[in-house]
Amino acid sequence: MMRLWFYIMMIGWLAISCEKVIDIDLNDANPNIVVEAELYQGERDFEVKLSYTSSFFEEEEQEIVDNAFVTLTEVGGETVEVPYAEDGLYRIEDYLAKDDKQYTLSIDVDGVNYSSTADMPPNVTLDSIEQRDPMGPFMGDGGKVLFLHWNDNPDQENYYRVIYALNDTLRRSREDVFIFDDGFVNGNETEIPLFVRLFDPGDTVDVQFLAIDPKAYDYLLTLNTIIGNGQPSAAPANPNSNFTNGALGYFAVYNGDQKRIIIEE
Amino acid sequence: MRITLLLTLLFVFQLGFSQSFTISGNIRDAESGEDLIGATVSVQELPGTGTSANAYGFYSLTLEKGEYTLVYEFIGLENEIRKINLDKPLEINVELGQGSIEMEEVVVTAEREDANVSETKMSVTKIDPRDIETVPVIFGEKDIIKTLQLTPGVKSAGEGNSGFYVRGGGIDQNLILLDEAPVYNASHLLGFFSVFNSDAIKDVTLYKGGIPAEYGGRASSVMDIKMKDGNSKRLGVSGGIGLISSRLTVEAPIVKDKGSFMISGRRTYADVFLNFATNEQLKNSTLYFYDLNAKANYRIGKKDRVYLSGYFGRDIFGFNNNQFGFDWGNTTGTLRWNHLFSDKFFSNTSVIFSDYDYKFKVTFAENANFAVSSGIKDWNIKQDFSWFPSPNNTVKFGFNGIYHTFLPGSISTDENSIFNSDTIPENYALEGALYIQNEQKINSWLSLNYGLRYAMFNQIGPGTVKTYNPDGEITSEETFKEWNSIKYYGGLEPRVAAKFGLDEKSSLKLSYTRNYQFVHLLSNSTTTTPTDVWVPSSVNVKPQISDQIALGYFRNLFDNAYEFSLETYYKTLENQIDYKNGADLVLNPDVESELVFGDGYAYGAEIFLRKRKGDFTGWISYAIGRTFRRFAEINNGDYFPARQDRIHDLAVVGIYNITPRWNVSGTFVFYTGDAATFPSGRYELEGISVPYFTERNGYRFPSYNRMDLGVTYISSKSDRFESSWNLSVYNVYGRQNPFTIDFRQSEENPNENEAFQIALFRWVPSLTYNFKF
Structure with a gap:
């Protein structure tokens, strides 16, 4: 919501303001470890990407971590090693993540342990996707807004993420990080506009509608404030990581559904 | 302990007065009838003795029985001199006019010419909207807050912004009073204008420190x-x-x-x-x-x-x-x-x-x-x-x-x-x-x-x-x-x-x-x-x-x-x-x-x-x-x-x-x-x-x-x-x-x-x- 207000202000300012690229001296921080790990309910490949932070401006390859010992534990169940694959990626093929379980990801690098534990959120079903004509400041030239319909469980706080593919290409740019909670829409039959973009007639859109664990949700929420995709903050800070020992990044656990829509005129 | 000390100080001065009478009244502008806040009354025979008009133009001065010459002053206006024989309480209402004095184009007003030095008040900035009539401001809207931002210890919250910081305090630590009523959001249009139309304003006083006990409620300043x-x-x-x-x-x-x-x-x-x-x-x-x-x-x-x-x-x-x-x-x-x-x-x-x-x-x-x-x-x-x-x-x-x-x-x-x-x-x-x-x-x-x-x-x-x-x-x-x-x-x-x-x-x-x-x-x-x-x-x-x-x-x-x-x-x-x-x-x-x-x-x-x-x-x-x-x-x-x-x-x-x-x-x-x-x-x-x-x-x-x-x-x-x-x-x-x-x-x-x-x-x-x- 604040995002809207910010855009409106920007419209006003742009009329009178001018923008230019400037030089700013930034210090180089000591490298810090970054974890990116997403676990989906069901049988799927599970990947963990490990890297280090780099200097802000310099164009350089991101330094990867290839000497880590990574394990995934189903709490109260089995612990498996996630072996190193390539390019900083650690992978188990066809891992079965189950409902109602808790998972711990543990990473040992150079004698330091980073770990995170997350609950598998209850499954959510996407009932339908509907296209509509937008109104208000979002009116485009013939584009359509997608509305997602699902049954929200009113008895609990639910956190959602939508990841979509447009014409078979997964969209994961900064504008596409779309998350929400049920604060404004708590109830049974619920719908929400997928406000990442307008879609054109003929587009094929595959929507993954995912319940996400609250800690990863908090990470993405705070990530959005610093990548210019949420309420801009007066004092930016690193997103709230769910790892111990100051590792950046997240261990996200998803449980959801997928549907396709082909946009009509 | 503190209170006792205060009360003692308060009443000590009462002693030693013999027969005295009070002169009181209002001091106003002869042209508009506006109360002259802070206009001063001094007694020529008693250097250093005097008083000033309060926020409603009222003054009260108690002197021993005698003959005096009172001088009423307000900068930018002609002085008024009254000779009095004080043998009973007197009500003297005074109107100060421009008289024959050539008015300067820019009127600078203050209680007294030497108020800066003689008053107890410190860390205070006073602005008369007439002072700032010709100071250039953005969009030509003369604005008391923008002018105050040009005085020491008051900083603007950003380009063209009417939010302000006083002596390192936050924006919400300023008590802004308009005729005693607190104004909770003093800005218009994303902060580029303050809500104070200076045509309607008589007097602005900003207390950055040494705030008198009559004011309170914010941590850093009072803007009255x-x-x-x-x-x-x-x-x-x-x-x-x-x-x-x-x-x-x-x-x-x-x-x-x-x-x-x-x-x-x-x-x-x-x-x-x-x-x-x-x-x-x-x-x-x-x-x-x-x-x-x-x-x-x-x-x-x-x-x-x-x-x-x-x-x-x-x-x-x-x-x-x-x-x-x-x-x-x-x-x-x-x-x-x-x-x-x-x-x-x-x-x-x-x-x-x-x-x-x-x-x-x-x-x-x-x-x-x-x-x-x-x-x-x-x-x-x-x-x-x-x-x-x-x-x-x-x-x-x-x-x-x-x-x-x-x-x-x-x-x-x-x-x-x-x-x-x-x-x-x-x-x-x-x-x-x-x-x-x-x-x-x-x-x-x-x-x-x-x-x-x-x-x-x-x-x-x-x-x-x-x-x-x-x-x-x-x-x-x-x-x-x-x-x-x-x-x-x-x-x-x-x-x-x-x-x-x-x-x-x-x-x-x-x-x-x-x-x-x-x-x-x-x-x-x-x-x-x-x-x-x-x-x-x-x-x-x-x-x-x-x-x-x-x-x-x-x-x-x-x-x-x-x-x-x-x-x-x-x-x-x-x-x-x-x-x-x-x-x-x-x-x-x-x-x-x-x-x-x-x-x-x-x-x-x-x-x-x-x-x-x-x-x-x-x-x-x-x-x-x-x-x-x-x-x-x-x-x-x-x-x-x-x-x-x-x-x-x-x-x-x-x-x-x-x-x-x-x-x-x-x-x-x-x-x-x-x-x-x-x-x-x-x-x-x-x-x-x-x-x-x-x-x-x-x-x-x-x-x-x-x-x-x-x-x-x-x-x-x-x-x-x-x-x-x-x-x-x-x-x-x-x-x-x-x-x-x-x-x-x-x-x-x-x-x-x-x-x-x-x-x-x-x-x-x-x-x-x-x-x-």
Whole structure:
């Protein structure tokens, strides 16, 4: 919501303001470890990407971590090693993540342990996707807004993420990080506009509608404030990581559904 | 112990008086009948003896029986001399006129020519709107807050912004009073205008330190703004027509010399330009604000006078036939009754109302809309007494009680909307204060102003109190019934100021002030936005407390033509508020769980050199200072500079009357860039380049500088009609001062990041036509 207000202000300012690229001296921080790990309910490949932070401006390859010992534990169940694959990626093929379980990801690098534990959120079903004509400041030239319909469980706080593919290409740019909670829409039959973009007639859109664990949700929420995709903050800070020992990044656990829509005129 | 000492001091001076009588009355402007706040009365036979008129123009002076010559003074007006034989109480009402004295084009007003040196007050900036008529400002809208930002220790919240920081304090730590009513959001149109239409304003006093005990409620400063009473002699009309706004003021007597009224309005018409837009949606949009100030006063007999004043202002923004709409504004009202119990005992009783609210409405698509509203509302009863026992003592005491209603927010929707409506329960609180103070002249070189204020705050029911663990989860909940006390806070605020006269032309002043602040503004953006939310002190939110000591050297030069002051201060701040990472402050029922609490301190020195006489007037203001905050949850618990930690701050203002008709003016501003948080590294996540931060406010914006120029031409000037043209240019050399600095992936090379800035105003010209008859 604040995002809207910010855009409106920007419209006003742009009329009178001018923008230019400037030089700013930034210090180089000591490298810090970054974890990116997403676990989906069901049988799927599970990947963990490990890297280090780099200097802000310099164009350089991101330094990867290839000497880590990574394990995934189903709490109260089995612990498996996630072996190193390539390019900083650690992978188990066809891992079965189950409902109602808790998972711990543990990473040992150079004698330091980073770990995170997350609950598998209850499954959510996407009932339908509907296209509509937008109104208000979002009116485009013939584009359509997608509305997602699902049954929200009113008895609990639910956190959602939508990841979509447009014409078979997964969209994961900064504008596409779309998350929400049920604060404004708590109830049974619920719908929400997928406000990442307008879609054109003929587009094929595959929507993954995912319940996400609250800690990863908090990470993405705070990530959005610093990548210019949420309420801009007066004092930016690193997103709230769910790892111990100051590792950046997240261990996200998803449980959801997928549907396709082909946009009509 | 403290109280005993105070009372002893209060009554000691009463001894030793034999047969004495009181002279009292009102001092007014002969032309308009306006009360002359701070006009002085001195006794020629008794050097150093005198008094000054209070906020309602009333004065009272008690002398021993005898023959005296009284001199009534107000700068810019001709002195009035009265010879009296004091053998009974006398009521002397005086009207000071321009007489034969050639009026200067720029009127500089003050209590006395040497007030800078002779008064106990320190850390005070006084502005008469007439002073600033020709100072160039953005969009040509003369603005008292923008002018105050050119004085030492007062910093603007950003380019063209009417939010301000005083001596390292926060924006919400300024108590802004318009005819005693607090104004909760003093800005229009994203902060580029203040809500104070200077045509309706008589007098502005900003207390940065040494705050008298009669004021309280905010941690850093008090800005006391008084509206004009209205011309009690004849009908007067004045106004101005500018490129983006126009003003009109009408004032007239109700009954000549007994009562008068004033109505002043202002409206911007920036949206007129939207009609030229090629975009249909912009064409169907509205964007404007208006202000309306109204005041009336009437004398009932010799001892009573009533005043009614009000302010109504609103910003209205609607996009494409209100599919996205936003409006917000303040409403204040003050009903006052002045009563003279005796010629030494003056009373004022006020009933005050203040309201701030905002609403916005969004439509995404059919059946996808909602409206959000939020605000704060106050009812306040205030009783102030002034007692003038002797020329060397002025005692003030009184109390006030405020009933606050906080509306954190509600969301409403159409029947068919997919969004749910919801209301966060209102919060209620009672705020009160008791105070007593005395301004005492001990001898020819020492005068004191000492007082004590007891401030209290009680959050009351109905309401539900929640406590939270560090993760923001609710740990307990308790519900309270109507009027039941939820949480009480109270504390004593000592206020002391002393003046040590060094010689006729210079003095040293020292002051100490403690302030409690019970209401807090939550704002997570860098500018003042209408969606900022006021919250009360509560179980989770403790009152902010500030302590400030200030020491200053004051000197006037060349027969009071120049005023010089050097002040230093040190201030500590307790229970400061900041936010958890990613805090959601809008429409959040658990907003208190998003806050973190810490402390802070500020120190600095301020130099002010002002020339107030002659064809060339103006000032140089320089402040050096630092301000830091500390929160356990932020920056590893280390002190970090606050955003407004601008180390150097320089302003130069010059006004030159070339001929009686032509006048040029200019201002130059330089300050150290704001402290800011920039990344010290980056990483990739989901293929997105994410900035990596290591410390809060560890970097700085580039330093800021700007020059504005203005020319005023008085096209006609007679007793019946006056008019002038004012042309000004803001930022004449077009420097691109960064308003925001941000980082992004370079478009040419997506593997590389770049920094970019957005600058707002360059070469903004404005033309205004002003008239008065």
